[in-house]
Amino acid sequence: MTPVRLFGYTDRLSVKPGETIQFHVSAEGTDTAEAQLVRLIHGDQNPAGPGFVEEEVACTANGRWRVEPQFTQVGSFLEVDDPEGRLAFANSFTLFAFIHPTWPASGKRQTIIGRWDGDRKQGYGIGIDEKGYLQFWIGRGEETERLTANVPLQVQMWYFVAVTFDAETRRATLHQVGVGNRYNGLLGKVALVDYESRTSATFRSKPGNLASTPFLIAGSRSRDAQQRARVSELYWGKIDRCGAFGQALQSAELDTIRSGLVPAMDSLVAYWDTSAGYTDRGIGDLVVDVGRHRLNARGYNRPVRGQTGWNWDGFTDCFRLAPQEFGGIEFHADALTDCNWKATKTVALPQGLKSGCYAMRLRSGWGKGVSEEHVVFFVRPGRPRARIAFLFPTLTYLAFANERLSFDHPEREALTGQSAALSDIDIEMYMRDDFGLSTYDMHADGNGVCYSSYHRPIMNMRPRYRMPSLDVASGLAADLSIIAWLDQSGFEYEVLTDEVLHRDGLEALSPYACVISSSRPEYYTERMLDATEDYIAAGGRYIYAGGNGFNATAGIRDGEPWIMECRRRDDGYKPWVSRYGEHYMATDGMRGGPWKVLGRATQKLVGIGLSSSGGGRSEPYRRMPDSYHRTVSWITKGVDGEIIGDAGLANDGAAGLALDYYDRALGTPPHTKIIASSGGHTDSYVVNQQLVLYSYLGLYGSYDWRVHADMTYFTAPNGGAVFACGSVAFAQSLPVNNFRNSASRVLANVVEAFAGASRLPGLAWVNEEKQWA
Amino acid sequence: MLPLEYDRSEDRDIIVRDRFDGLRREFLRTLVNPEVIEEHRQLPLGQHSERLERLLIYFRQRPLEQRYAVRAIEPFRRYQVVKLSGRRGVPPRLIDDAIYTSANDARHGLFLRCIRDLLET
Numbered sequence: 036m037t038p039v040r041l042f043g044y045t046d047r048l049s050v051k052p053g054e055t056i057q058f059h060v061s062a063e064g065t066d067t068a069e070a071q072l073v074r075l076i077h078g079d080q081n082p083a084g085p086g087f088v089e090e091e092v093a094c095t096a097n098g099r100w101r102v103e104p105q106f107t108q109v110g111s112f113l114e115v116d117d118p119e120g121r122l123a124f125a126n127s128f129t130l131f132a133f134i135h136p137t138w139p140a141s142g143k144r145q146t147i148i149g150r151w152d153g154d155r156k157q158g159y160g161i162g163i164d165e166k167g168y169l170q171f172w173i174g175r176g177e178e179t180e181r182l183t184a185n186v187p188l189q190v191q192m193w194y195f196v197a198v199t200f201d202a203e204t205r206r207a208t209l210h211q212v213g214v215g216n217r218y219n220g221l222l223g224k225v226a227l228v229d230y231e232s233r234t235s236a237t238f239r240s241k242p243g244n245l246a247s248t249p250f251l252i253a254g255s256r257s258r259d260a261q262q263r264a265r266v267s268e269l270y271w272g273k274i275d276r277c278g279a280f281g282q283a284l285q286s287a288e289l290d291t292i293r294s295g296l297v298p299a300m301d302s303l304v305a306y307w308d309t310s311a312g313y314t315d316r317g318i319g320d321l322v323v324d325v326g327r328h329r330l331n332a333r334g335y336n337r338p339v340r341g342q343t344g345w346n347w348d349g350f351t352d353c354f355r356l357a358p359q360e361f362g363g364i365e366f367h368a369d370a371l372t373d374c375n376w377k378a379t380k381t382v383a384l385p386q387g388l389k390s391g392c393y394a395m396r397l398r399s400g401w402g403k404g405v406s407e408e409h410v411v412f413f414v415r416p417g418r419p420r421a422r423i424a425f426l427f428p429t430l431t432y433l434a435f436a437n438e439r440l441s442f443d444h445p446e447r448e449a450l451t452g453q454s455a456a457l458s459d460i461d462i463e464m465y466m467r468d469d470f471g472l473s474t475y476d477m478h479a480d481g482n483g484v485c486y487s488s489y490h491r492p493i494m495n496m497r498p499r500y501r502m503p504s505l506d507v508a509s510g511l512a513a514d515l516s517i518i519a520w521l522d523q524s525g526f527e528y529e530v531l532t533d534e535v536l537h538r539d540g541l542e543a544l545s546p547y548a549c550v551i552s553s554s555r556p557e558y559y560t561e562r563m564l565d566a567t568e569d570y571i572a573a574g575g576r577y578i579y580a581g582g583n584g585f586n587a588t589a590g591i592r593d594g595e596p597w598i599m600e601c602r603r604r605d606d607g608y609k610p611w612v613s614r615y616g617e618h619y620m621a622t623d624g625m626r627g628g629p630w631k632v633l634g635r636a637t638q639k640l641v642g643i644g645l646s647s648s649g650g651g652r653s654e655p656y657r658r659m660p661d662s663y664h665r666t667v668s669w670i671t672k673g674v675d676g677e678i679i680g681d682a683g684l685a686n687d688g689a690a691g692l693a694l695d696y697y698d699r700a701l702g703t704p705p706h707t708k709i710i711a712s713s714g715g716h717t718d719s720y721v722v723n724q725q726l727v728l729y730s731y732l733g734l735y736g737s738y739d740w741r742v743h744a745d746m747t748y749f750t751a752p753n754g755g756a757v758f759a760c761g762s763v764a765f766a767q768s769l770p771v772n773n774f775r776n777s778a779s780r781v782l783a784n785v786v787e788a789f790a791g792a793s794r795l796p797g798l799a800w801v802n803e804e805k806q807w808a
Numbered sequence: 809m810l811p812l813e814y815d816r817s818e819d820r821d822i823i824v825r826d827r828f829d830g831l832r833r834e835f836l837r838t839l840v841n842p843e844v845i846e847e848h849r850q851l852p853l854g855q856h857s858e859r860l861e862r863l864l865i866y867f868r869q870r871p872l873e874q875r876y877a878v879r880a881i882e883p884f885r886r887y888q889v890v891k892l893s894g895r896r897g898v899p900p901r902l903i904d905d906a907i908y909t910s911a912n913d914a915r916h917g918l919f920l921r922c923i924r925d926l927l928e929t
Contacts, residue, residue: 443896453852454918459881652855718855
């Protein structure tokens, strides 16, 4: 009997009361599920806190839902729009492409370009066989005839490949020529490798042409057990300019194409100029045929564009500077940016819904076999009314979505200083290939994943989730500790998301007197960063309630907020690194990597920035001399003694996981006060790579003073201010002892002051403060 | 990066790596004693002696398919020790029937398994 499993996602992540939201659910082992709308209040099941807390909410959609298994097309490819079947060749033809395979000997067949139906054995294609050899094949329904190159394709090297087929003689010739230069591939000129092959064969027949077969780039048509059309034989690697002629070209003509020119011949059917249509602010998913038939190709699961091409000479590092050298489109057979499941239910949310984090809780099965899924979304207010907003870091959730570092990344355990603690959902996620990867993972060909999406189930955006590599509640589950704290505190608040902040900019924040960040607001687009800076400068009061914030660049394409892009480079922590020349985001043309390198260190925005990170034991803060200053002593009012945050759900202390520190050299505002600092961190905590020029022995907690967290405060123009907690673990110290603890006391003091209508305490002391200085 | 499952049988540096590993293991075996085992039992996570830290650093750097992990059957209540597959899509496998009632106990069970591997090979 199939175990009962339920998985789901929503079409939108941020909604308002009264709006509709679509739920896309896939079910295994059941055809019904009990749905219940819930507001999520706390997630972490650590017994030192309140445990998992949700509140059932009345909704017309509550009740029994019919559910079914849904199909997910995994893998990126292009489908050519060819309604008149111009690529259904009845006579002679030529296919050509520049290719850069990243996993040629994958053990599976790959299609580069073709009009091929693998189940019906109809059509033609040029691709790579199981052992990594270039191959051309045709079929008319009964057998497949193949012509194979006589030297294997080398991994990460550029080739020009072509096949000519003469329908009269049925003679096929397959050409393979290496076009590597000093920069564009893995191996240099000194490597004694044979790149060239030219093989010919006389076939018994001509290709068949089914009307239903699409012309695909990086995949071919097949069907699943239910005879539903799908795409398989997916390609790993880059494809640059490619095309087709309605005649068998001569060698000299192929040489012309290989030189970068395309003969102006009437027989040209399609020429996909993969570098056409680029703008400085991004590249879309449409690949243009610049031939006369305009047989454009549309990307699925977002092929990676703007990559270095076959003719890239290494002089420029960005597609914006020389687009003609950046025609590479990268494909991965395990890419996924949209499950494209049918909508299971369209739900009109209740009008009076309180702003917060919600989920449709789905349950099916009995006893130990019960399956429960929380399909999470966020309800912002219809019209802002509260003085406080909590900002859910949905972009950071996306960056980490379905990460599997504990299984796949050889350095993860060394980084956290502890063995992974895997849950069953982690193991299930690792075994499945239909939920996609995170931007922390690598595709199976070893290249980093630069797109993540919420149009798929996200196992680690669930209320109880614990990150296995750190064995602590993480992401949403950690941020709910702030929500639970706000709920019990009596402060009236509303919630926002990164998605809204990116779209609406300053307008999203400006209605609020006080904005509270999440525990790890790590990924920021330029618009989000600008809006936050403008909000504070205009008098907004900002609480940076975490660590490792505002650190990494990210991109979101207008109109498609469910996909985020991340390129990795330079001196930031990085699970992989983009190849040289591929550091710029295809989404918006921005340079990827850490914001610090772009002149926007976190310290410039909120006073502190990443100093170090690690795992295992967390530490408390100790009050620093500034905290006794009359301008800021109100922050620690009610705290007994020197210690702040000596307990927590994340390794028993408020300073842990990732720590931020004050650094004038990185832009901490001059008048910033250090309220408290942590210390005594273990050697599992290592100084942030961004802060050192060399690696050397001793960059660890017990050796280097920089391994600590600073809790800081500064006043900003127009009555604004920033309070920064300094650590990812801070939020998880709030719920301890039923929210009665020193970390909770400090945060309450700050929120009360920030949300108040009056001037901040201490501002009246400006003149006297000057005398003290 | 090369493909995750790239055939490395022709990589010559495996010989160098294995030679280094052999010498390293030989030295690390001299560090194992009852005191270091007891230190880990008392404090699986935290600041460790150099002797223990050297052992732990080595265990964290083993090839993925030789590494162990803790499986949380029920967080904060029941744990097991499993061995990673090192191959995407292949789940970790259970190595014995031992059930631990805390994550730290399981971490120590995992450590003992690593010590056994070190001493036996």
